[in-house]
Amino acid sequence: xxxxxxHISDDLLDDYRAGALPHAFSVxxxxxxxxxxxxxxxxxxxxxxxxxxxxxxxxxxxxxDARARIMAALEAPAPAPSPRGSGVFPAPxxxxxxxxxxxxxxxxxxxxxLILSADRSGSLRLLYIPPGKAVPEHGHGGLELTLVLQxxxxxxxxxxxxxxxxxxxxxxxxxxxxxLGAPCICLAAxxxxxxxxxxxxxxxxxxxxx
Amino acid sequence: xxxxxxxxxxxxxxxxxxxxxxxxxxxxxxxxGRLFDHFAPRLKSVMLRGGLTDGxxxxxxxxxxxxVWHKAAQFDPHRADAAGWIYGIARNRRIDLARRxxxxxxxxxxxxxxxxxxxxxxxxxxxxxxHLAAALDRLAPEQAEALRAAYxxxxxxxxxxxxxxxxxxxxxxxxxxxxxRLRHELxxxxx
Numbered sequence: 001x002x003x004x005x006x007h008i009s010d011d012l013l014d015d016y017r018a019g020a021l022p023h024a025f026s027v028x029x030x031x032x033x034x035x036x037x038x039x040x041x042x043x044x045x046x047x048x049x050x051x052x053x054x055x056x057x058x059x060x061x062x063x064x065d066a067r068a069r070i071m072a073a074l075e076a077p078a079p080a081p082s083p084r085g086s087g088v089f090p091a092p093x094x095x096x097x098x099x100x101x102x103x104x105x106x107x108x109x110x111x112x113x114l115i116l117s118a119d120r121s122g123s124l125r126l127l128y129i130p131p132g133k134a135v136p137e138h139g140h141g142g143l144e145l146t147l148v149l150q151x152x153x154x155x156x157x158x159x160x161x162x163x164x165x166x167x168x169x170x171x172x173x174x175x176x177x178x179x180l181g182a183p184c185i186c187l188a189a190x191x192x193x194x195x196x197x198x199x200x201x202x203x204x205x206x207x208x209x210x
Numbered sequence: 211x212x213x214x215x216x217x218x219x220x221x222x223x224x225x226x227x228x229x230x231x232x233x234x235x236x237x238x239x240x241x242x243g244r245l246f247d248h249f250a251p252r253l254k255s256v257m258l259r260g261g262l263t264d265g266x267x268x269x270x271x272x273x274x275x276x277x278v279w280h281k282a283a284q285f286d287p288h289r290a291d292a293a294g295w296i297y298g299i300a301r302n303r304r305i306d307l308a309r310r311x312x313x314x315x316x317x318x319x320x321x322x323x324x325x326x327x328x329x330x331x332x333x334x335x336x337x338x339x340x341h342l343a344a345a346l347d348r349l350a351p352e353q354a355e356a357l358r359a360a361y362x363x364x365x366x367x368x369x370x371x372x373x374x375x376x377x378x379x380x381x382x383x384x385x386x387x388x389x390x391r392l393r394h395e396l397x398x399x400x401x
Contacts, residue, residue, distance in 0.1 A: 011367070014360065014364075014366055014367060015366050016313075017301065017364050018305070018364040018365055018366045018369075019304075019305030019306075019308060019309055019313055019364070020366045020369075023310075023311050023314070026313055026314045027314040029314075030313075030314035030315055030316045031314075031316075033316035034316045034317035040316065040319075043316075044289055044290060044294070044298070046361050047290065047294045047295070047297050047298035047301070048290060048291070048294040048338075048339055048342060049294075049342065049346075049357070049361040049362070050294065050297040050298070050301065050361050050362050050364075051290070051291060051292075051293030051294030051295070051296070051297040051298075051339065052293065052294070052339060052342045052343040052346055053297075053346065053358060053361070053362040054249070054252055054253070054256065054293050054296070054297045054300075054362070055252070055293045055343055056343060056346065056347075057252045057255050057256060058252075058255055059251030059252050059254075059255060060251050060252075060254040060255035060258055060267075061251065062250055062251055062254060062268065062271070063268055066250060066268065066271070066272070067243065067246060067247070067250075069272060070246055070250075070272055070275050070276065071239065071243065073272065073276050074239065074242070074276070074279055078280045079280065082315070084317070084318075085317050090316075090317045091315070091316070091317035091318070092314045092315060092316060092317065095314065095315075096314075
């Protein structure tokens with residue numbers, strides 16, 4: 001928990017808190033907040049500021065039946081709880097998985113993936129990279145967030161372990177390579193299709209939606 | 211049931227945080243009623259400020275306070291006071307109203323609630339929250355406004371910039387100055 005080195009930026013946290021992030025990115029942020037005490041504390045400190053402001057807000061009159069209405073509503077059963085974390089997958093990832101363990105599909109070279117969501121606002125997927133294997137080199141058409149859930153990888157930006165988030169922008173060309181040891185499992189979100197540099201992966205890109 | 215509400219720690223807490231603990235531990239409806247009387251009119255005021263109609267604001271306040279009742283088991287006085295915790299729930303409900311998919315939420319902290327509250331930490335948090343409120347009162351108006359937009363209305367910095375016509379850099383520096391001023395105030399009041 002304490003050795004997380006790569007965190008989410010203030011801007012990303014602000015946008016997450018304001019509900020302004022596309023779904024795929026918000027899941028990565030929520031998953032990082034589940035693993036990182038420092039960022040969780042930053043997040044909750046913002047709520048403390050909001051709470052202090054709430055205390056200083058003048059009251060607006062409620063409708064006369066408001067209190068009776070809420071007290072009656074307490075009788076209704078609680079909504080079903082959302083899925084809990086399981087294994088290496090924190091709760092926000094399990095929620096995306098519908099509470100079931102993931103079934104990843106082969107991409108070739110031992111790399112596997114599961115697309116959790118994909119629409120015009122971006123895509124979210126789980127990646128499984130065997131020890132020592134590289135994810136094909138790619139540049140980015142937008143923003144990409146990659147959160148390590150198991151194992152570790154390294155690229156030109158540094159070493160990334162469980163809980164670390166790599167934030168890659170337009171200008172970064174990187175080739176993550178999984179370290180030897182446990183296979184690397186990552187949660188990756190993009191807001192644009194990845195552009196692969198090798199010919200074959202580019203041909204396959206529409207097929208695999210990566 | 212537990213004897214935790216009888217420990218000396220809770221006598222140092224604000225009445226609101228004590229009421230929230232009573233809701234959490236005893237499902238105390240009278241305590242919940244007091245929380246509703248205090249927070250519901252303030253929450254409604256926030257929702258109206260955010261542009262909701264009276265009816266929608268009223269519905270959202272009901273929704274937030276019902277979530278407070280159902281999620282009370284997650285309240286941890288080591289990490290938040292009642293106002294901050296309830297504000298966080300309200301922030302999420304307001305966001306979900308506008309989103310196609312509910313906002314992805316971080317995992318509940320695993321070791322909650324602690325059976326053995328750390329009096330020092332609970333008290334320190336409470337004091338910090340009190341100091342924070344006092345420090346907010348002393349901010350310059352434009353810093354207070356920038357902080358309010360960013361931390362209370364949860365408007366992304368870019369949107370604040372669009373709404374006010376001020377450059378993004380100005381907004382960010384106002385927020386930063388406001389936060390630094392808050393930090394300075396907190397240091398000077400803290401024992």
